[in-house]
Amino acid sequence: MLYLHGQTLAAHSCDVTVGINTDSYAGGSATDLVTALAALVAWLEGAGRPWFGAATWSAAWVRDSATGGAAIELTCSATFEVTNISVANPLGLYAAGAPALTMTGTAAQGTWWPKSDVAIHDHHQEFGEGEACGNGAVRPGVPGTALYRPRVTAIGTAVDAGRISYLTTVASSPRQVKIYHHVAAAWRTYALGDIERREATTTLYAFSLKVLGAA
Amino acid sequence: MSGRILGYGYSEGPAAQVGSALAATAALQAVNAVAAIEQAYPGTTVYARTAATALFTAQLTEWGTSLTLPSPAGGVSGSYTLSYNASTRRVTFSCTVTFRPVMPANVAAWLGFTQDLSAGWAASWTGEAVPGACVELVAVTVEPLEDWSQVDLAEYEHGRPVSTVWGNHQVHRVQLIATGEAATALRLGFLQAGKVRIYQDIDDATPYGPAYPGGYIEGFVIAASEPRDDGDLAELWSVRMLIGVPR
Numbered sequence: 161m162l163y164l165h166g167q168t169l170a171a172h173s174c175d176v177t178v179g180i181n182t183d184s185y186a187g188g189s190a191t192d193l194v195t196a197l198a199a200l201v202a203w204l205e206g207a208g209r210p211w212f213g214a215a216t217w218s219a220a221w222v223r224d225s226a227t228g229g230a231a232i233e234l235t236c237s238a239t240f241e242v243t244n245i246s247v248a249n250p251l252g253l254y255a256a257g258a259p260a261l262t263m264t265g266t267a268a269q270g271t272w273w274p275k276s277d278v279a280i281h282d283h284h285q286e287f288g289e290g291e292a293c294g295n296g297a298v299r300p301g302v303p304g305t306a307l308y309r310p311r312v313t314a315i316g317t318a319v320d321a322g323r324i325s326y327l328t329t330v331a332s333s334p335r336q337v338k339i340y341h342h343v344a345a346a347w348r349t350y351a352l353g354d355i356e357r358r359e360a361t362t363t364l365y366a367f368s369l370k371v372l373g374a375a
Numbered sequence: 376m377s378g379r380i381l382g383y384g385y386s387e388g389p390a391a392q393v394g395s396a397l398a399a400t401a402a403l404q405a406v407n408a409v410a411a412i413e414q415a416y417p418g419t420t421v422y423a424r425t426a427a428t429a430l431f432t433a434q435l436t437e438w439g440t441s442l443t444l445p446s447p448a449g450g451v452s453g454s455y456t457l458s459y460n461a462s463t464r465r466v467t468f469s470c471t472v473t474f475r476p477v478m479p480a481n482v483a484a485w486l487g488f489t490q491d492l493s494a495g496w497a498a499s500w501t502g503e504a505v506p507g508a509c510v511e512l513v514a515v516t517v518e519p520l521e522d523w524s525q526v527d528l529a530e531y532e533h534g535r536p537v538s539t540v541w542g543n544h545q546v547h548r549v550q551l552i553a554t555g556e557a558a559t560a561l562r563l564g565f566l567q568a569g570k571v572r573i574y575q576d577i578d579d580a581t582p583y584g585p586a587y588p589g590g591y592i593e594g595f596v597i598a599a600s601e602p603r604d605d606g607d608l609a610e611l612w613s614v615r616m617l618i619g620v621p622r
Contacts, residue, residue, distance in 0.1 A: 226586060227585070227586045228585070228586070288530065301534070302533070302534070305533050305534030306534060307530060307534055307536055318519050318588040319585070319586055319588060321518075321519035321520075321588075322519040322520055322584070322585035322586065322588050323585050323586070325519060325520040325521055325522050325545060325585070326520070328522040328524070328540075329522055329542075329545065329622050331540070333538075333539055333540040333541070334537045334538050334539050334540070335526070335538040335539075335540050336538070350536070351528060351536035351537055351538035352538050353526050353528030353538050354526050354528070355522075357521065365519075370528060372528060372530065372536030372538075373536065374534055374535055374536060375534035
């Protein structure tokens, strides 16, 4: 899954009901969806909630194939309901209309989850190319501050291709991206350069994202 | 399910009005005006122009409406209609009274009225050629939008990468496949410059969107290849185009 920094995430709010207990969440405006989701989960698990001790929470991202985006999947140990979702809804929260153990939202702002998901290869620091001469060779940069130069690839549908093109039109400049690195279970932050796209099969496209990560 | 490409007829007005003065005030009247002479008023030529740049089909409707309006100078008594028939691929210019169409500048090629229009009177005239502004397609491929931008992925001191991006439009890569007759209209060039609309399915009136890649697209032609013949007898022709879409 990929999150492309773009327009500021607007302040958002909702009511959450677990059993007979209801509490109101107010999320401020933010520049980072990952942080915004973490804030919501922290609030749900907070000691100040009326369901504290009676319910435990988890959150995950899932692919929204209709849009090529990523949707939030909230899971609780007790049935719960999300209501009164504000018009500004960058997290893509969804009011199901009835209590359930899981809520799957709609595509969250700035997210891309193509058919194959986004793969990171070789996430490690690496110097750029250096110079060589008759009495030695030098590499550019300072040891310890060399950039991460991974390869980032994905396979997607026409909808996925449309989604990433749309996201780049509303992305902020300088362009920065967060990509979830499944092997390491961590978010990686990169500067996002060119996005190359080519036909992979009759219905799928192959994407190659040029990125550089700060040390 | 087949495609269609339509052109936009440039116009900067004046807003839908009828009068012979239009002929003299034309600023850039390549394809923005038609005219008619009614048999009852053989000395008067009445012009109509769209108020603004309009899609081919909308332009036909607006021309008909404008010509039907009473002229300040007199000379119009009929009710005019311009229509395009997708089956015959021809434009018909008709009126409730007998008249003779007049095609200023190169509107004749735009509409397919390549026959001699200098004599005779009739209530209905049909172009003898495929209009240069509208071509039915055997097939069309529209690639999803691509962001057309300049990206500078730079490395700064102390391990800082910065990706700066400039851009104000996106592009579609398109391939059109048409029959030989339609390719003749494509080669006129009206659909290889300016603003066009391309239907991937002529029955689908929904515009293209990131989550709806099968809709029609609309944009400006940045580049177009020479039409290339496919098949043993050149029965099919293909053209590749780059369509720019402003953000």
